[in-house]
Amino acid sequence: MLSNEQKQQISALGMPLQTVEEQLQNFKQGFPFLEIQDAAKIGDGIQVLTEEQLTTAVNEYESAAPSQALVKFVPASGAASRMFxxxxxxxxxxxxxxxxxxxxxxxxxxxxxxxxxxxxxxxxxxxxxxxxxxxxxxxxxxxxxxxxEDEGLGYGNLPKGLLKFHAYGSENRTPVEEHFVEGAQYGVGKDRTVRLHFTVSPEHQKKFEEKVAEVRPAMEKRFGVTFSVDFSQQKKTTDTIAVDLDNEPFVEDNGDLLFRPAGHGALLANLNEIDADLVFIKNIDNVVPDRLKETTTTYKKAIGGLLLRAQSEAFQALKALDKAVSEATVENARQVFTQTLGGKLPDAFQTLTLDEQGSFLHNKLNRPIRVCGMVENTGEPGGGPFWVKELDGSLSLQIAETAQLDLDDPDQKAIFQAATHFNPTDLVCGIKDYRGKPFDLMAYRDPKTGFITQKSKSGRDLKAQELPGLWNGSMAHWNSLFVEVPLITFNPVKTINDLLRDVHQ
Structure with a gap:
């Protein structure tokens, strides 16, 4: 039970009391496991593009991009201390x-x-x-x-984005600079502008700003584009309350409640404020030298082209349903949902009246859409692609993390082990509806897909709560397309010695 003094503290932090009380209830009840129906596989949830399809998707993207508001959204908050x-x-x-x-x-x-x-x-x-x-x-x-140490280069306390990753003779680049180069290769939108958005920690933003000010003029001259760069920080209002091992609020020595950052799912609030037609999402450390960028660029354009095509078909179907619900418009919407978007209708769909079918499909199509690159599973940690049954009986494609699944259940474990691919945080997102209005992305997450972990503070054990992950639970009710991309497009740097791998030399 929260005291009046604690409620006042919560109010002063700008957090809704109801949200905090729901978080406390989550600790007591726990989060339900996500029940997966099957692993998405090539031919059943994961597309593999032929050379012809790849070329067509790239061409469609390149034709459309100059008229689109594009943003390259780069989560870059983490310190590099774990690398060392x-x-x-x-x-x-x-x-x-x-x-x-x-x-x-x-x-x-x-x-x-x-x-x-x-x-x-x-x-x-x-x-x-x-x-x-x-x-x-x-x-x-x-x-x-x-x-x-800070008395020297200070690499142990800098964010990954500001460490020198790649050597080019006289020019040695940080990941921030590599994202500039990538942006110029596939992120040039309206007015030949490349918009980069970095989510950063408050203590690091000034250094990011200094690096951007240092490199932007030369990058603009080199590529003949304008770079628009902005930053956001994980909002304090997305922090979650911590509890002790008895699920009572964790009170610090000074009497204050303890709130902790709620994982990358908190960045949904940042993404929700982006005004763009397409948003590419890619982690700060997943960059390669120029000699290897061509494949990444090609597939980024391809998944962008696939999204624009799918979005266009969904928008046309929605507008047709708005004009009239007929056998023709319902059938067209059904084909877009099942073929273009790859959704699976519930068995009961055929028992619905025509108007009910139209309403059902309108709801399904009028959602944010994303195309996710999937690489073959080589044992790296990451969310896997699975089929999940919705409350309405339909099946949707979702990305699920290990912590969401009940691996003590033999059937669920067998499905999990059958997964052949995982998502390396490689997404392009369409976040506006068919009327051109931004979706409220908060309305399309599954709040019951959070995580509870055990931590410590000042020598005392505590339990912490993470919000639904950005590309799994936070996007659970989006329309999702999964596309196989080459493994070479996934080259994260988790330890300093990863930079010795050939792909980073």
């Missing part, structure tokens, strides 16, 4: 642990292959000998301190 977990651990254990630490040995053996090598060398020269001279086990701790 192994290096921090080595510093704590001491250099005597090197013999048992293959990760750190690989790091130092290939240190001259990192794009930040020259920057690190210059920093080391300020405090003594240069990097080649210092490259011995006795100096490893000093080298890592200069790399990671």
């Amino acid at each position: 977990k192994n290096l921090f651990g080595f510093l704590e254990k001491g250099t005597d642990s090197l013999e048992d630490d293959a990760f750190v040995r690989q790091f130092f053996a290939s240190i001259d292959s990192f794009a930040f090598y020259e920057d690190l060398n210059r920093e080391l020269q300020k405090s003594g000998n240069d990097l080649p001279t210092a490259l011995n086990q006795k100096e490893y701790a000093r080298i890592l301190t200069v790399l990671l």
